[in-house]
Amino acid sequence: MAQILAPSTQCQTRITKTSPFATPISSKMWSSLVMKQNKKVARSATFRAMAINSGTINRVEDLLNLDITPFTDSIIAEYIWIGGTGIDVRSKSRTISKPVEHPSELPKWNYDGSSTGQAPGEDTEVILYPQAIFKDPFRGGNNILVICDAYTTQGEPIPTNKRYKAAQIFRNPKVEAEIPWFGIEQEYTLLQTNVKWPLGWPVGGYPGPQGPYYCGAGADKSFGRDISDAHYKACLYAGINISGTNAEVMPGQWEYQVGPSVGTEAADHIWASRYILERITEQAGVVLSLDPKPIEGDWNGAGCHTNYSTKSMREDGGFEVIKKAILNLSLRHKVHMEAYGEGNERRLTGKHETASIDTFSWGIGKRGCSIRVGRETEKNGKGYLEDRRPASNMDPYVVTALLAESTLLWEPTLEAEALAAQKLALKV
Structure with missing residues (x-):
């Protein structure tokens, strides 16, 4: 997802009064x-x-x-x-x-x-x-x-109420002071109703190899654009802070981005957008899948990459703060993996733009890492990090709260910090 400079000013707990002449999408x-x-x-x-x-x-x-x-x-x-x-x-x-x-x-x-x-x-x-x-x-x-x-x-x-714990973490004064921003990239797959096979794929068969489908156009490359566009407009109508959408690498798979949003607002907006997408696919006679690896083999899985920054990361000298956050995330890798979505081990194989679920890694501009830092962030010396580990079916309350907890509230021992810094080649 492209970096966005500021979150929406909309408050999650309010809506603007609707005109009496407003009409639903017919x-x-x-x-x-x-x-x-x-x-x-x-x-x-x-x-x-x-x-x-x-x-x-x-x-x-x-x-x-x-x-x-x-x-x-x-x-x-x-x-x-x-x-x-x-x-x-x-x-x-x-x-x-x-x-x-x-x-x-x-x-x-x-x-x-x-x-x-x-x-x-x-x-x-x-x-x-x-x-x-x-x-x-x-x-x-x-x-x-x-x-x-x-x-x-x-x-x-x-x-199953994960929002409650997330709200507690985001109300912590130390977390509140850092004004954590989240930009969440939700990938999803559209399936044919009766056969549960991706939209546009021949029943019982496969389309051509991946390559032309990502951000592609044309009847032989784009399957489900009307659903993506209808969802985009419905989210804007609803007041969801949706910031973009695109066709994904696997045909029949799409992505939309929500954010940046602050605290629990990010997860509230993702859940509302998922509900709207369920309703649209229901009416279109198409099945929505958030499975992280809907088709086995040489096909990309579906993730929910989460872009994250704090006030200190966005200010001058923020790159050093980002590196300290990466160090903390490396030490809690197992904790995050256990909470980042069911079936994620089928997606995080080290192939198809993923890192291995068993090994933590980070890199500048690299999409095959656990954590990616953008070139622009490196150049500016401040910005955000992208956690590429969450699965498409992750609970955004869990993921956003865990990122804030691991980077702002949890402190490693000095020995563990030194060893991790050496292993990851981080100077903090």
Whole structure:
């Protein structure tokens, strides 16, 4: 991801009031996303169109696009949370009596945790705490998406609530003083619905070797651009700090970047953007995969590279601070690897622009390292580092908090620091 000079001024906990004339992205726009390459999906869509008369379809579309703003003060809030696998997003809708600007204006809610793998059958109730608000690109108007975290009825964070610990770390005065910025590069793969094979690939076969697909254009090179573009606009509409997007090295694989954002805002925005992408692919009849190595063999995996800097790194002399951070990260490599995503060992092989999961490394401008430092950072003597180890299915609350903890709060012994500095050829 290209370096961005400053984070968004948008606060994660507020939204701008929406014009009463704002409209959602219409269902007709979403319908254009159905991929021609997936013949089974196309045949299914044709069958449905024949089975339901066009008048009924039009009436449903009219209701989906209905602007309720002139007729009621009520809004629809879509409460979103992370399920028991740590990667699945769940949601349900609630009517709120009037528009809101801050999560504190929203009521807590509950759900059946036994149905999401987050509570035992004899005590199923889990409580949702609203934490961040985004405009709803599907319903439009004053309707909102609400990122929540989950607690027991006694007010204790449940084990899968990673946001709670992250918020504690980012509230630490030492961390707050360093104003940590994060720019997260989310890679994902689009799969055909019935065969779970990448979009644009011949069923049971393979496309030509990697090379022409990265940032490519053309019907034989780009598969799923409409989904990527629709997601881009929907995120901007929602107020997500999305900064760019591009086709990736493996055909059918895409990337978007979020940030730079400060503290927990970075992860809130990633989770909101993932939810929106799930909804778009749902409507397009395509399966979203965050598997770090969706296709075995000579194909790139999917990562979630995380760009990171602190106030001290961004100021004059910051390169020495970056090197000290790299030293700390090298000493906690195993801790990070255990937290950077399920199945990451299938991706971090030392091939396809990755480092080995077993060995920590760093380099200037090198994409085959654990940590990459850009040429511009070296030239300016200040800037940011890129952690290339996180998998595409990583939890951004875990990764961002761990980076801050390892580089700002954790202190190695002098002996360990000296040995690591010698091994990595770092002068700190």
